[in-house]
Amino acid sequence: MPNQLTLKDVSIAYGDHVVANRISFSLNVGEIGCLLGPSGCGKTSLLRAIAGFEPIQTGTINLDGKQVSQPNQHLPPEQRRIGMVFQDFALFPHLTVADNIGFGLHKLTRQARTERVETLLNLIGLSEARKQYPHQLSGGQQQRVALARAMAPRPDILLLDEPFSSMDSDLREQLAREVRHLLQQDGITAILVTHDQNEAFAMADQIGVLGNGELHQWGTGYELYHQPADLFVADFIGQGALIPGEIIGPDQIRTELGIVTGQIAADHIQQNTVDLLLRPDDVIHDDDSPLKAQIINRAFRGAVYLYTLKLASGQLIYCLVQSHHQHNIGEKLGIRLEAAHLPVFRRQ
């Protein structure tokens, strides 16, 4: 698969304030990437640089095999084949759904334009609404029209800046999945900016975790969760607890919970004392286990409870238990560990 978008060593600064520091990643044709991070970490600035609205101080940006940005030189946005969808996606209120989607297709013949609009109407499931106006649609339907409008001219890349943030969280994940499906069906390469990890997991093939202008890790959702590159990623993605451990073999760590076996990243194997990241799903509830921990809190999560457990040393860990098992705060819960990956970090 050829690379559709490549950022190499890209830095962005406002005056002395560096908001993106030597960022590198690439996306293949048809791949969906995501820039994920807390507010102010530089996500939008990177997206704006890809679009051509923001100059870069170091590095290069390549789009569809062409260098579009380098320091002191960049192709203006209107000469890049990009599509954009924002949080406030403002459809044209006086145009029908079909005319909104066809808006950027003035270069096509009337027939080609009608065909493309029909294809997209079908894709977003709004063929019946082609003659309606935006105010007659729900928020989710309007968002789909905005997406179709941006996809219509077949951009080299589609940039999505927090497109679902005005929706409530249930709908957000569902829409992210739908949008992924639509982009894949049309083979469009896209990059999403969000601070919501569930949205990132639902939509993206590759996710970049940004913090304070640094790209901490670029990988799949699975890699970020199970093999976080550093403590920032470990902390930002999912939940977990760090417990002290001692590496005693290539795949073994001695902890307060006994010897844990699993995959340890090669570059940590030489360390002796480490902190081991335990995810709630690594800690399995088992009434028959001799290993017990005291329940000090529990949070209902629908199908499961998230228990906070205290070990003899006072160390806290988390455990997911199916919600039809009821255990009370103060009770001792039998547990065992089952972790395929053992993410370890230099002892804090």
Ligand SMILES: Nc1ncnc2c1ncn2[C@@H]1O[C@H](COP(=O)(O)OP(=O)(O)OP(=O)(O)O)[C@@H](O)[C@H]1O
């Ligand atoms: N035009 C600008 N001039 C000066 N500083 C800016 C400008 N745009 C953004 N910044 C600053 O750059 C930093 C990164 O902003 P950016 O919008 O890229 O982050 P973000 O991760 O997208 O945040 P959010 O999710 O809050 O939008 C912030 O500290 C912001 O205040």
